[in-house]
Amino acid sequence: MTESIKRPIGVTIISILAIIGGILLVFGGLSLLAFGVFFTAVPIETLVTEDQGLPAQESQNTAELQALSQFFGSIGIVIGSIVLAVGIGYLVVSYGLLKAKRWAWIVTVILTIIAIITQVTSIISTSTLSQSLTNDISALMSGITAHIIGIAINGIILYYLYRPNVKAFFGRSKPPTTI
DSSP states (O other): OOTTSOOOHHHHHHHHHHHHHHHHHHHHHHHHHHHHHHHHHSOHHHHSOGGGOOOTTHHHHHHHHHHHHHHHHHHHHHHHHHHHHHHHHHHHHHHHHHTTOHHHHHHHHHHHHHHHHHHHHHHHHHHHHHHHHOOOHHHHHHHHHHHHHHHHHHHHHHHHHTSHHHHHHTTSSOOOOOO
């Protein structure tokens, strides 16, 4: 970036949204990690006591519950780690956007395209699954509407990132000249 190109306001807005999303993802990832560690580390006997009136076959049930608890705890650890990594990635990308790093533009474009593909896939799977499981049309329509809004926002971000002044800010093209 040259000193003469001022940061576009839209880049600042996208960066702020990335910071907010990153912070939420970091907290979500840490929460999933904590729950995952809790469920894998804490013996089920400490959670299920004799005071709750368990039947005589409790040793088999306790072993099954312990295995199930450890399984879901492990899933929480894996998903929490992924969510935490994505959250940290969002924070790094937001820094790159604010500092006009070329890699931040590329990463943001790629992540925005992935988000659009994910939203479209989610619309298809949600509508197919909802129609086969339930007849609640209002829940289906609100879900589809939320996905369409997400697609529109990501489409606007993608369009904005390809504007000449934004590309020039990131050193992806020459600054537009005014006559």
